[in-house]
Amino acid sequence: MGWSRVPELPEVETLRRQLEKEYLGKRIKSAQLKSRKYVKVAKPGKKKAVKTDASPKQMNDALAGGKVKAVSRRGKYLIFELDNGWWFVVHLGMSGHIVKATPKRPPDKHTHVVLQFTQGNDLRYFDARRFGECFVVQAEQGDEVLGHVGLDAINQPIPWQMLGELVAERNSKLKALLMDQEFISGLGNIYSDEVLYLAGLPWDRPSGSLTSNETRRLSRAVGEVMTEAIKHRGTTLEDGGWRDLYDEVGEHQEHLAVYGREGEPCRRCRTPIRKVRISNRSHYFCPQCQA
């Protein structure tokens, strides 16, 4: 099995809760930019946000002296809201990783940002594959810059009747719809497969064809999968991708119904789980339960 660490909503929420516990009320002493062209400064643009490279000084000027007023989350975006009018926003992409850096911890390869606090341990952000994203934005512009992020799958659960209207309007294939961050934010490849399995629906059903019963099942499945995965502090696959703030693995991999279980029996009907390539990504499903 290849390399993968896939932070989706449950992993980001796990991190958010831990960050809140450790850093709420702490003041940033300095913000060090360790690699060029990683952190951006964001401003609202005409259609979408404009992001330009931040210099080490720009980043430090924005963050140093700010006290962490809140650690929030929108979909897969993590937001450090500071009391000096700035936000520090992080998207972990595929391989982004935030750890509480105890003095013992050896330097991590591909470290991009180190935050030092006036008390307590540092925060380190590293991202080997650079699919992630960090930017600073002024708080009053934050909503607009993150305007493309759709309703959060758990912070703003959509009543199923409303979901029914929305999916009927859109009429795209279910898997694509669940992964569309402008529609519902927070689901990626792993959890969209888990949601479809729990709802008993195939990946290519046109969303407009759902009955009200199926819409209800889909809506319930989103909530249930997210809640369970958060309870287990996220999914760490065999190759050991996802780690939390304390460098610990999650436990939800033990509870996955379909993802990564090709050839293994369906937990419900014993039919072997199948894997197919859909638009260049893996999709796992039970051919019996999701007919």
Add this chain to the structure above:
DNA sequence: ACGCCCGCCTGTAAGC
């Protein structure tokens, strides 16, 4: 409007 592909990026593992 929607589906689908590409490029970005690095570390694994399989294949020759």
Add this chain to the structure above:
DNA sequence: TGCTTACAGGCGGGCG
């Protein structure tokens, strides 16, 4: 043993 290749996939952009 060492090289090449495929694969992992979030996301924005482009094209049909």
